[in-house]
Amino acid sequence: MKVGLMMIEQLSELYGRQIPSRDVSPSLLNDSAVCRRPAFDGAYCQRCGQSADRRSTTLPNGAIYCPHCIQMGRLTSNDELCTIAEPNQFTSRLPALTWTGVLTTLQAACSHRIQAAFEQRQDTLLWAVTGAGKTEMLFPGIAWALEAGLRVAVASPRVDVCLELAPRLQAAFNAVDQAVLYGDMKGAYQYCQLTICTTHQLLRFYHAFDVLVVDEVDAFPFASDPGLKYASEQAKKPNGALLYLTATPSDWLQRAARKGELVMTYLPIRYHGHLLPEIKVVRTRDWRAKMHQGRLPDRLVRQMRENFTHRRRFLLFAPHVADLPALKRALELTFPGETVVTVHATDPERHAKVSRMRSRELNFLVTTTILERGVTFPEIDVFVLGAEDQVFSTAALVQIAGRAGRSASDPDGAVRFYANQLTEVIKTAQQQIKFVNRKARRIQHDSVRPM
Amino acid sequence: MTQCVLCERVVAPVIDLKKLLDFSPLTVPQLCQICQGRFVAIPPDQSCPKCGRHQEITTICPDCTQWGIDEPFINRALYEYNEAMKTFFSDYKFRGDFRLRKAFEADMKRAINVSHADVVTIIPVDEQTLQTRGFNQVVGLVGDYPVVALFETQTTNKGKRQSERNRHDRMTAPQPFRLTPPATSLIAGKRVLIIDDVYTTGRTIRHAASLARAAGASWVQGLTLAHG
Ligand SMILES: [Zn+2]
Ligand SMILES: [Zn+2]
Ligand SMILES: [Zn+2]
Numbered sequence: 001m002k003v004g005l006m007m008i009e010q011l012s013e014l015y016g017r018q019i020p021s022r023d024v025s026p027s028l029l030n031d032s033a034v035c036r037r038p039a040f041d042g043a044y045c046q047r048c049g050q051s052a053d054r055r056s057t058t059l060p061n062g063a064i065y066c067p068h069c070i071q072m073g074r075l076t077s078n079d080e081l082c083t084i085a086e087p088n089q090f091t092s093r094l095p096a097l098t099w100t101g102v103l104t105t106l107q108a109a110c111s112h113r114i115q116a117a118f119e120q121r122q123d124t125l126l127w128a129v130t131g132a133g134k135t136e137m138l139f140p141g142i143a144w145a146l147e148a149g150l151r152v153a154v155a156s157p158r159v160d161v162c163l164e165l166a167p168r169l170q171a172a173f174n175a176v177d178q179a180v181l182y183g184d185m186k187g188a189y190q191y192c193q194l195t196i197c198t199t200h201q202l203l204r205f206y207h208a209f210d211v212l213v214v215d216e217v218d219a220f221p222f223a224s225d226p227g228l229k230y231a232s233e234q235a236k237k238p239n240g241a242l243l244y245l246t247a248t249p250s251d252w253l254q255r256a257a258r259k260g261e262l263v264m265t266y267l268p269i270r271y272h273g274h275l276l277p278e279i280k281v282v283r284t285r286d287w288r289a290k291m292h293q294g295r296l297p298d299r300l301v302r303q304m305r306e307n308f309t310h311r312r313r314f315l316l317f318a319p320h321v322a323d324l325p326a327l328k329r330a331l332e333l334t335f336p337g338e339t340v341v342t343v344h345a346t347d348p349e350r351h352a353k354v355s356r357m358r359s360r361e362l363n364f365l366v367t368t369t370i371l372e373r374g375v376t377f378p379e380i381d382v383f384v385l386g387a388e389d390q391v392f393s394t395a396a397l398v399q400i401a402g403r404a405g406r407s408a409s410d411p412d413g414a415v416r417f418y419a420n421q422l423t424e425v426i427k428t429a430q431q432q433i434k435f436v437n438r439k440a441r442r443i444q445h446d447s448v449r450p451m
Numbered sequence: 452m453t454q455c456v457l458c459e460r461v462v463a464p465v466i467d468l469k470k471l472l473d474f475s476p477l478t479v480p481q482l483c484q485i486c487q488g489r490f491v492a493i494p495p496d497q498s499c500p501k502c503g504r505h506q507e508i509t510t511i512c513p514d515c516t517q518w519g520i521d522e523p524f525i526n527r528a529l530y531e532y533n534e535a536m537k538t539f540f541s542d543y544k545f546r547g548d549f550r551l552r553k554a555f556e557a558d559m560k561r562a563i564n565v566s567h568a569d570v571v572t573i574i575p576v577d578e579q580t581l582q583t584r585g586f587n588q589v590v591g592l593v594g595d596y597p598v599v600a601l602f603e604t605q606t607t608n609k610g611k612r613q614s615e616r617n618r619h620d621r622m623t624a625p626q627p628f629r630l631t632p633p634a635t636s637l638i639a640g641k642r643v644l645i646i647d648d649v650y651t652t653g654r655t656i657r658h659a660a661s662l663a664r665a666a667g668a669s670w671v672q673g674l675t676l677a678h679g
Contacts, residue, residue: 056550057549059586060587060590063585065547065549065585070546070547070548071546073546074546074547074548076585
C-alpha cells in the first residue's frame, strides 16, 4: 500500500498537510480543526501550482484534473484539500544534537551562516562544492530548530539520497522522532518533528515546516519540474526558512539570488581544504564513428596508457548505454591485457561491479551518467568520452568532474573531457568550477591572516 | 505538432506508401515509435480463434477448451497484456489519467470497422467506480465512436475488485449485468460487438454476450484492447 492511498484516521496526520477529502475518514471531515479549501483555483491546481489544460483534462462529469501531480493521486476540481494548521506539538528533549563530530573552520563558519538564516527565517541558496561535507554543516542549524520546538524537513529529489540521509540524521538526532517518506515506502505516515522525504512528498504538505532544506535542487526531477519548486515553497510556513542546497546552481537559482529572492552562500572548498580539480578539454574528431571501427581517440589512449603505467585508477564516462558495447570492444582491442567492465543505471550487476571497483580489483570502470552522484572512489581520475553529447547537462558534468580528488590523501585527480566540440554546456561547467575555485582561493588567502 | 500521448515526445506523421497511393489522409500516430515498440500487437492469424490469445497456432487454446467446444463466444484482442500494457492500464484506469484514452483509439476504431457490427456496445462499470474514476475506461478507448448502452450493472456494490478475486471466483461469478430497457428492441436480429478493456478469464464479457444472444442478436463477438 502506498502512502497517501491510505485513509487518514487521526487528526495529527493532517497537521501541516494537504490531503484530498476523499482520502480523509468521514468522521474527521467535520472536525472544527479541519480546514478545507478547493483543490483548484480556476485552472490552477492548488497542490502543485500548475495549470491544467481544459481541453485535454476535462472529465465526462465536467471536472478537470491536474496531470502534473497525478503521480501523488489524481486531484480534480471537485476535490477539496484538508489541512489542520501546524500546531508544533512536540516534546523536545535537550540537547537535540547527539553527533560528536567536528567541523572544519570553514564548515563551521558556513554552518553559522545557515543557522543564522534559519533564525532569521531567510530563504537561502547554499552553493557547496561536491565533497564539501554539507550534511554535517546542517547539523547545528537543525539542532537549534529542533530545540526551539520547530518542525524541520530535509527533502531531496532522489529516493536513494533520502535513504542515505535518513540513518545519518537519525544518528545525529537520536532522541528526535523522524519520519521518512517516499513513493514506494511501506507503512503509514506519522506526525514527527523531523521529516526526511522526496521532493514529491512535499506536495502533501501545507505550511508545515519552520525549516525546510531541499538538497540537490539541480537534480532530476526537481530541476525540470516547476510543480516541485511550488510544493517546497508551499510546504514551509509562510514565515519559515527555506534552504536550497546545490553543487551546481541552475540559471533560475542564480537569477533568484541576483534578484535578492534568495541569499546566496558559498562553500567553495572541500572538507579536506583543497580546490576542485579543473576540467581540461581534449578535442576529438568523430569519436563515435571511430569507436564503431574499434578505435579510440589517440589522446585518450595515451592518457589511459599513462594511467595504467602509474597504476592510477580512473572512471571513464560515456554518454549512452547504447555506446557501451562498442566502447567495450574498442577498449579490449586497444588494451588486450585489461579487464573492461561497463556499468549503467539499470544494470542488474551494478552493485557488484561498483564494489569490484571499490575493492581495487578493477583498474577502471566504464559507465554512463549514473554514477555521477553519491558514488565516490578515493584516488581516481575522471575521463569523459563524448562530453559534447546533449545527454550531459552542466550540472551532470560538474558532478562527474567532482568524482575526482575526493579524498584528503589525494585531493588533485585529473579531469579530462574528450569532446568533438567545445559546447556551451561544457564551457559553463568549466566556468562554474573556475568560479568557485576563485572564491576558494580568496578564502584561503584571507584565512591565513589572524582573524 | 503532435506529441506522444504517453511520453510527450514529438511525433511525425507516418508516410505510408500504400496510403499515398490510394490517397487516404496521412495519419499522425498517437504514440511515438519508442512507446509503440513496447506493446506487442496480436496478429489475427497468430491467435486463439476463440479468445484472441497470442499464440503460434490457430487451434483453440487450453483455457478456451474449458469453456466447452459448443460455447459460441468469439473474442478478438489487439495487444498482449505485457508490462507496458499493465503500466498503461495502471496510469489510465487506476490513476485516472483520462488523456491516455487516445493512445489506442485508432486501433480500436479500425477493429470495430472491420467487424461490420450493426450495434457496438461496451461493458459498463459500476456506479461507485464511475464516481471515483470519473469516466468509463472502455468508452474512453473508442473515442467518439457511437456506442449503445445495452448493459447495466445489477448490483451497486461489487464487493472485491475483479483484480482481487482468484480465477475460480471469477469463473463462477454470477451474472453481473442486465439489459437496459431499450436493448431488446435494438439488438433483435442484429450483429452486436461488445467492447471491454482487458480479456482475462472471459467471464465478464461472456456474461454480457449471453444476455445479447438471449435477446435475439444474430451474431455476438467481443473486442478487447488487451489479452492476458
Ligand atoms: Zn497539481
Ligand atoms: Zn512515447
Ligand atoms: Zn483461447
